[in-house]
Amino acid sequence: MPVQFDKEVLSLEKDMIVFRRYIHQHPELGFQEENTASYIEENIKSFGLKSARLAKTGVVVTIPGKTQKTLGIRADIDALPVQEVSGRSYGSQNQGIHHACGHDSHTSILLGLAKYYSSFPEQERPGTLKLFFQPAEEGPGGAKPMIEAGALDNPKPESIIALHVDSNEPAGTANVREGDFTASSDEIIINIEGDSGHGAYPHQAIDPIPVAADIISILQRLITRESDPLEPLVLTIGTINAGTRHNVIAGSVEMTGTLRTFNEEVRANIKKRIIDIVENHSKTLRCKGTVKYLDSYASGYNDPELTKSFVEIGKNLMGDNFKIRPTPQMGAEDFYEFGYTNDKLPVMMYFLGCRNEEKGITGEHHSPEFDVDEDCFKYGLQLYVNFINSYF
Structure with a gap:
């Protein structure tokens, strides 16, 4: 079915592209988005x-309307x-x-809405x-600081919605699902301390590298042997850093990873078990193991009625090109912090297709392409x- 666009929407298409290309050319990391914020403010003033x-x-930005009932809409900018x-x-x-996750697009569409x-x-x-x-979605998280600074006050929205571009689906499509939509995300930092020494005399040192290798393997058993196989759960070790030379036994190992799930009980239990395994296995092999968690985002839940x-x-609007997503996805979003306020605001995010194979636009999120x-x-x-128009 042909999509019926308002003429006012079509008239803003070039503006949104201009917004996006400026922001894309001047990307900034979390809480460093001074130029981006100033650009937004200048346009809002205009x-x-x-x-x-x-x-x-x-x-x-608050845009008063004929009623005091308030709807919030969020875009991330980092x-x-x-x-x-x-x-x-x-x-x-x-x-x-690089704006490798489309936040420049989110911001440009929201600027287009403000101008509309x-x-x-x-x-x-x-x-x-x-x-x-909102700043710093990619870390360390900007939703909570905005809420703590009073973003939800005067006026307080009754609901908040957002979009995220989707590189797996073609432009001209969109998808959403009610209930679980994005996973929780915990950054894990594991340190294993041993005792450095000469590579020719391992018996005179305490080598933490084999201990780290053991721990990586043991942690995966938390998924395969301690967790319900029907419960989505991801535990990934993404970096390992140790050593300075080929003939020197390292004194320590640092590993970082991510834990993702939709179930808060599972999340709490696995985090405890990671600590148990790292501390106890390290101690067994004469090392000291510690675990630290950072940048925790709660799982994302789309309010059923809003959805x-x-x-x-x-x-x-879009007929069959607007789809119900059959499953949630393991990516994380701090947008949902807006829903974890004292009053439990109804929130909802949907995905907007942005892929176009004919134009060669096929790069995945977080990639150089x-x-x-x-x-x-x-x-x-x-x-x-x-x-x-429907909400009010």
Whole structure:
């Protein structure tokens, strides 16, 4: 079925591309997004709207409407420490930093939404909108600092929604599911301390490398032998650092990894068992093992009623190109921290397809090749507009 776009939405397509390409060329890491935040503020001011700076580089915009009922919409604004492939006219100008997860697109669509509603008199806007341009989603997490700084106050939204581009699905499609949507995420730092020595005399040292190797193998048994096989759970060790020379026994090993699940009880139990295994196995082999957890994001849960309403809007606009996602995914999102406030706000995120194989836009998230088909922007904006009109 052909998608019916509002003429106002289509008129903003070029603006959103301009927004995105500027932000893409000037990517910044978490809580360093000074230029990005200033660019957002300048555009918001040019629309005749007001903004407030919170949590260092976060920006909040309230757009009054004919009712005080308030809907929140969030976009993340930070980039990743990834070197983008060369040759793009709009490529990153900041060495080693790349918008490799599409946050530039999220921000540009939300700026498009702000410009869209700024063109209407207050009494012609269906309700009050509160826009959150959030820093540091990729770490250490910007949602909590924004909430602690008062982002949800005056006015407080009744619900909050967001989108995330999806490199696995083509532009012109979207998908969502109610209930579990994204996994929790815990960064794990494991240190094994031994006693360094000459590589020719291992009996005079305490080698932590074999101990670390044992622990990596043992930890996987937490998945295969201590966890319900029907319960989604991922435990990945991503880095191992030890040693300085081929003939020197290392004095210590540092490993980092990630733990992801949807079940808070499972999450707590596995975190405890990781500590048990690292400390006790290290001690058995004369080493000292410690575990530290960082950057914890809770699992993401899409409010069922909010999601049902959004599905109806999506199906009416896009037909079969708006899909119900059959399973959650193991990626993590700190957007859902907005829902873990004292009042348990209903929240919902959906995925917006951004892939285009004909244009060669096939790079995966967090890769040097990642890119988006900017044709998806008008779909994202129209979905927001239609949902807002229905919500109020």
